[in-house]
Each structure stands twice: as C-alpha cells, then as structure tokens.
Amino acid sequence: MAGRSSLRAMRPLVLALLPLALSVVSDAAAADPTLRITTDTVEYCAARRSFALWRAGTPMLTIYGVHRSRASRTIWLAYEIGLPFRQVPVIQAYRLADPDAPGAPLHTRSPEFLRINPNGHVPSIEDDGLVLHESLAINLYLAKQYGGALGPADLAEDGRMTMWSLWAATEAEPHALQVLYHRAGKPPAERDPAVAQAAVEALRAPFAVLDRALTGAGGFLVGGRFTVADLNVAEVVRYALPAPELFEAAPSVRAWLAACHQRPAFRRMMEERDREPA
Numbered sequence: 001m002a003g004r005s006s007l008r009a010m011r012p013l014v015l016a017l018l019p020l021a022l023s024v025v026s027d028a029a030a031a032d033p034t035l036r037i038t039t040d041t042v043e044y045c046a047a048r049r050s051f052a053l054w055r056a057g058t059p060m061l062t063i064y065g066v067h068r069s070r071a072s073r074t075i076w077l078a079y080e081i082g083l084p085f086r087q088v089p090v091i092q093a094y095r096l097a098d099p100d101a102p103g104a105p106l107h108t109r110s111p112e113f114l115r116i117n118p119n120g121h122v123p124s125i126e127d128d129g130l131v132l133h134e135s136l137a138i139n140l141y142l143a144k145q146y147g148g149a150l151g152p153a154d155l156a157e158d159g160r161m162t163m164w165s166l167w168a169a170t171e172a173e174p175h176a177l178q179v180l181y182h183r184a185g186k187p188p189a190e191r192d193p194a195v196a197q198a199a200v201e202a203l204r205a206p207f208a209v210l211d212r213a214l215t216g217a218g219g220f221l222v223g224g225r226f227t228v229a230d231l232n233v234a235e236v237v238r239y240a241l242p243a244p245e246l247f248e249a250a251p252s253v254r255a256w257l258a259a260c261h262q263r264p265a266f267r268r269m270m271e272e273r274d275r276e277p278a
C-alpha cells in the first residue's frame, strides 16, 4: 500500500500519457500480425478501448437502485468523484402494492434483478464486469478505484475508513433506522414511541464516540479531509435526524453532518431523490 500513494500522485501524468502510449502499442499491433495475437496486445487494446470509452463519458459503472434507497450513498459518491454511471432504478418490492402485477416496475424480487443480487436488496453495482453488493463496501471499492483523495492514501487510512464504515453498519444503523421508522417513516398509527425512544437511548453512546472522534480530528473522520468514511457514516447518521436531542448533545456531529449536507454532490443527489415518487 506504500507504493499506492506514489502511484496515486503519478495519476495525472499517467492519464495524460496513456492515450499516446496505447495508440503506439495498438498501431504497432496493426502493423505487425505477430504482435496482434499476443495476450499483452489484446489486453492493451482492451485497455485502450476502455480508456477511450471512459474519456468519452460512456459509463462503465451501473448502479442498481432508486434514489430513495441506500443507493443514495453510491449515487452521492459517484457525484463526488465525477464518475459517470448508468442507473437501473430497481425499487424495493415492499413499496409496490402488487410486485407481481403485469407491468410492475423492476423491483428487488424481480427474477432479472435476483440474478444480479440474490439477496434481493439494493444497491448493487456492476463495474466493467465486477458485480458488488452492500452499499458501504461498494463505496469503499469505488473510492479506492476512482476516488483519488476520497479513498485511502495508505493501509492505515484504509483500515480507518473500513473501521468507520463497519462502525456505521453495526453500532449506528440498526438504531438509527428505528428512529427513522418510528418517528417519521411509518404511518403515524404504526409508530411506536417506545421503540423510537429505546433507539435514541442506544445511540447516545455511539454519538458521543463519533463526536469525540470528529472534535479530535479537525472535523473529518480520516486524514483531515472529506473522504468516503465521512460519506458512509453521514448517510447512516442521517437516519437519526428525527431525534434532534442526539445532535444537540453532539455539536461536532451536528456541524459535520450539516457540512456534509452542504456539499454540491449531496445536494444534487437529494434534489433528484426528492423528485422521485415517495
């Protein structure tokens, strides 16, 4: 991983020189039939095509999932990176009155989607042949592959970004979802204030941990800059917004989340999300 940061620093130069290098190789392959049959040449030609498609803005990345789902996390990250993508708006089956009705939109139990993700959940991605599930893992992969400074500079940062993402999924998300469902998401008659209150109490300690981490690290979770770790944790903490008392007790969390939500990439994702039918 030590070599990764120096490779990352060379990326602009490599990107500038790559088209030239690849065209030299494939021109040589065209001129010399013996070269054309080597694996190396085939790989170089494939790389050249991928690079040309990428430069032309043709998305190699597909994101499965509507904005009103955890796909929001991946869409936000793609906008942060400036990564083009094709979205397949797979909707949660439970949101449809009759998912089996003829003409029902593509949903998480559709056989076509289950062939992509047998778990029947969104988001999933397909990136140049690689299929991945699990929103936070998807984001860590995209940040490392395409995200520059949004991803880790070394193995220690990689460890911290993974740690915070798993922290979000295990320490915070189950309770934050209960806050969301029982204070805002469910129809009023189905909300249980006791469940919401228990979840708020369960979140007090993780919020205090997050608050201390942000205070001690200058307002970001890893490396003194906005990274995929902030994005992944912020998307989970957002579910707890219907409990303002948690944010009042954690001023650094409140300021950090507000700053995350001011980012143009987040606002773009949210504006699109708000245009989607609820």
Ligand SMILES: N[C@@H](CCC(=O)N[C@@H](CS)C(=O)NCC(=O)O)C(=O)O
Residues within 6 Å of the ligand: 068, 069, 070, 071, 092, 093, 094, 108, 109, 120, 121, 122, 123, 133, 134, 135, 136
């Ligand atoms: N741990 C998974 C959870 C995925 C998940 O539960 N997604 C929900 C939408 S936010 C879903 O697809 N639900 C569909 C269903 O339960 O039918 C992740 O973070 O990607």
